[in-house]
Amino acid sequence: MKQNSKSAAKDDLARLIARVGSSRDMEAFERIFRAYAPQVRAFMLQRVRDPQLSEELMQETMVTVWRKAAQFDPSRGTPSAWIFTIARNLRIDNYRRSRRPDFDPNDPAFVPEPEPAADHALETRDEETRLHAAMTGLPSEQRDLLKLAFFEDVSHSEIADRLGLPLGTVKSRIRLAFSKLRAALGDRP
Amino acid sequence: MTIRHHVSDELLLDYATGALSEGWRIAVATHLALCPQGRRRLSLMEMAGGVLVREHPPEPLRSNDDEAWISIKKRLGVSEMQPAVLQADDLAVRGGAVVLPEPLRSYVGGDLESVKWRPLGRGAYHMPIELEDESTKVRLLRIPAGKPVPEHGHRGRELTLVLSGSFHDGEALFARGDLEEADETLQHQPVATEGEDCICLAVTDAPLKFRSWLLRAIQPILGI
Ligand SMILES: [Zn+2]
Ligand SMILES: [Zn+2]
Numbered sequence: 305m306k307q308n309s310k311s312a313a314k315d316d317l318a319r320l321i322a323r324v325g326s327s328r329d330m331e332a333f334e335r336i337f338r339a340y341a342p343q344v345r346a347f348m349l350q351r352v353r354d355p356q357l358s359e360e361l362m363q364e365t366m367v368t369v370w371r372k373a374a375q376f377d378p379s380r381g382t383p384s385a386w387i388f389t390i391a392r393n394l395r396i397d398n399y400r401r402s403r404r405p406d407f408d409p410n411d412p413a414f415v416p417e418p419e420p421a422a423d424h425a426l427e428t429r430d431e432e433t434r435l436h437a438a439m440t441g442l443p444s445e446q447r448d449l450l451k452l453a454f455f456e457d458v459s460h461s462e463i464a465d466r467l468g469l470p471l472g473t474v475k476s477r478i479r480l481a482f483s484k485l486r487a488a489l490g491d492r493p
Numbered sequence: 494m495t496i497r498h499h500v501s502d503e504l505l506l507d508y509a510t511g512a513l514s515e516g517w518r519i520a521v522a523t524h525l526a527l528c529p530q531g532r533r534r535l536s537l538m539e540m541a542g543g544v545l546v547r548e549h550p551p552e553p554l555r556s557n558d559d560e561a562w563i564s565i566k567k568r569l570g571v572s573e574m575q576p577a578v579l580q581a582d583d584l585a586v587r588g589g590a591v592v593l594p595e596p597l598r599s600y601v602g603g604d605l606e607s608v609k610w611r612p613l614g615r616g617a618y619h620m621p622i623e624l625e626d627e628s629t630k631v632r633l634l635r636i637p638a639g640k641p642v643p644e645h646g647h648r649g650r651e652l653t654l655v656l657s658g659s660f661h662d663g664e665a666l667f668a669r670g671d672l673e674e675a676d677e678t679l680q681h682q683p684v685a686t687e688g689e690d691c692i693c694l695a696v697t698d699a700p701l702k703f704r705s706w707l708l709r710a711i712q713p714i715l716g717i
Contacts, residue, residue, distance in 0.1 A: 330566075334562065337558075337561075337562055337565065338558065338562075341558055341561060341562075342553030342554050342558065343546070343553055345553075345554045346552055346553055346554045347546060349554065358554075359557075359561065362561070363561060363564060363565050363568070366565050367565060367568050367569065370569060380532070380536045381536045381539050381540050381543070382540060382543055384543040384546070384547055385536070385539045385540040385542065385543030385544075386539070386543075387543075388539075388542060388543050388546050389509075389539045389542065389543075392510065392511055392542065393511050395511075396511035396512075400514075401625070402514070402515040402624065402625040402626035403515055403624075403625060403626075404511065404515070404518065405515065405518050405519050405522050405596035405599075405600070406522050406596060407522045407523070407525045407526035407532075407594070407595060407596065408526070408595040408596065411526065411591075411594055411595040411598075412591045413526065413527075413591040413592070413593065413594035413595070413598070414526050414527075414594060414595070415526065415527045415528065415529060415670075416529065417529045418529065431540070432540060432543075432544065435537070435540055435541065435544055436544050436548070439541060439544055439545070439548075450541060450545065451545055451549070453506055453507075453510045453512070454510055454541075454542040454545050454546070455545070455549075457510055457511055457512055458510075458512055459507045459510075459512035459513065460503040460504075460506060460507055460512075462512070474503070475501070475502075475503045478502050478503045478506055479501075479502045479503070482502045482506075482534070482537070482538070483502075485537060485541060486534070486537060489537065
């Protein structure tokens with residue numbers, strides 16, 4: 305039962321983001337804000353260590369959620385993956401001054417999915433549950449590596465330096481981890 | 494178009510975490526623009542990042558949510574209250590003919606017709622792309638049909654993304670959208686396929702090691 309209500313909440317969030325994107329729904333936006341602001345603020349503080357700056361970066365994240373809501377695509381991932389990707393990128397932009405180029409789905413040269421699947425909302429919810437289980441099952445050496453990458457914003461070669469591991473070992477652990485995660489989701493790619 | 498040579502998991506993870514610096518990121522992002530498979534792998538990584546954060550949530554800080562909400566509302570300008578208008582239709586009309594995908598096209602300042610080619614000798618041309626971040630060298634390369642790139646080794650990482658035409662590297666064929674990753678362990682001599690010049694994006698973080706003494710001599714002038 306608990307699992308069900310949690311999943312329902314996730315679905316709700318996807319729908320709330322869609323409402324912000326399509327009709328600039330302020331009430332929906334406030335619910336997203338209330339659900340995520342405390343976590344995003346703390347996520348910033350972990351790395352930035354300055355409460356004032358963490359607050360600013362959290363607000364910047366929320367304003368970006370508002371601006372980009374129409375681009376959120378539930379077939380590409382979950383609301384929390386999307387929001388934390390925005391937060392992570394802003395956190396990095398804050399200490400790296402160069403540009404962070406990205407692909408543009410509206411570009412005429414962009415190659416879209418061959419056939420977009422139809423029943424995404426359900427599928428994505430299920431996927432996150434399975435992904436969570438698969439990540440719990442990873443060997444700790446692989447999990448620790450992913451945590452380091454996502455929490456400390458360091459590249460795989462910096463990880464090798466920090467842990468005193470050969471670069472090849474780090475690469476193969478990353479590859480092993482993601483091949484298991486992909487397999488757990490039925491080899492999506 | 495079927496892409497055969499994809500971005501590696503470790504490089505894609507660096508892209509997902511944001512750790513990849515600007516030069517490499519242009520090559521990976523442009524590959525991803527052409528590669529739905531790579532974007533599916535990326536979204537799995539982003540989901541994994543989301544799961545990790547949700548699983549190890551930092552202690553939520555809700556001290557001043559009401560204040561924050563008021564200040565965010567103030568930041569949303571009047572123009573932003575209107576629903577976003579997509580101009581996809583407008584762009585679709587031009588579809589097909591564009592060779593340089595975003596984000597590369599913005600760095601070049603337009604599609605192929607705006608490239609200012611500079612001769613490298615033996616019919617090859619290049620155009621260096623200026624970045625704020627100077628830890629990498631980024632350039633477009635045009636290798637004449639049927640001709641080789643001089644044989645070389647690497648002192649660091651090299652990413653090559655094919656945009657037009659194709660080249661062989663040993664047994665492997667690289668065509669539009671294919672990404673080749675090379676490092677210190679690889680010595681190679683890519684050869685452009687007959688019939689069409691090969692245009693690619695090349696990113697390096699260290700000068701190449703050419704076998705030819707002549708090339709080594711003029712290398713500083715070319716900046717390769
Ligand atoms: Zn790919
Ligand atoms: Zn090379």
